[in-house]
Amino acid sequence: MITPTKGIAPQRSLVVVGAQILQLLDRPMTVSQTWTRLREWRLRNGHRAPLPFWWFVLSLDVLYALGVVEIDRELLTRRPADAAPAGGE
Template identity: 70%
Template sequence: MITPTKGIAPQRALLAVGAQIINLLDQPMTVSQAWARLRQWRRNNNHLAPVPFWWFVLALDMLYALGLLELRDELLTVRRADATTTHSQ
């Protein structure tokens, strides 16, 4: 489900869909806008494996759980790592 399996095509794996979402979020946007952009991107790039809305939401949940995405003022935004908060030891 998260990664491709015998029953989940690589185009449908949550990591692949999540990467596509992150790639499309070049600015804050609503969930509906992100869904529309993902569907258009997948059509334009010949990703024909079906991704229903609930699968898109699962990908958003995964991105949120990984700390890569947040919802601010009803807009999806990509969390960017701040180099000043990263500590090397």
Template identity: 65%
Template sequence: MITPTKGIGPDRALLAVGAQIILQLNRPLTVSQTWARLREWRLENDHLAPLSFGWFVLALDILYALGLIELQDDLLKVRSGNAAPTLR
């Protein structure tokens, strides 16, 4: 699920979808805008495997858990600096 498996192709693995999401976030976007841009990007780049909104949200969850994105003022942003803050 997170990485490709026998039943989940490389273009549908959550890490791959997460990377595709990061490509869309060249500026802060709403979740809806990000979803729309991702769908357009996947069509333009011949990623024809179906991608549900639920799968998109799971990929967002992975990115958030890894400390790569944040939601601020209802906008998704790529985090700058260190991926995950250290706890001291």
């Protein structure tokens, strides 16, 4: 599920979808804007595997758990690589 398996195609794995999201997240965006941009990008780049919204949200959860994205004032942003973890840990 997180990585490709026999039952999960590479273009649907949460890690790959997360990487696609990070590629598109060049500025702060709402979750809806990010979802729209991702769907458009996947169509333009030949990713035909269905991607439901809940799978997109799971990918965001993985990115958040890895500490590479955050939500501030309803905007999804990339965290700088050298940023301290949320909560000052």
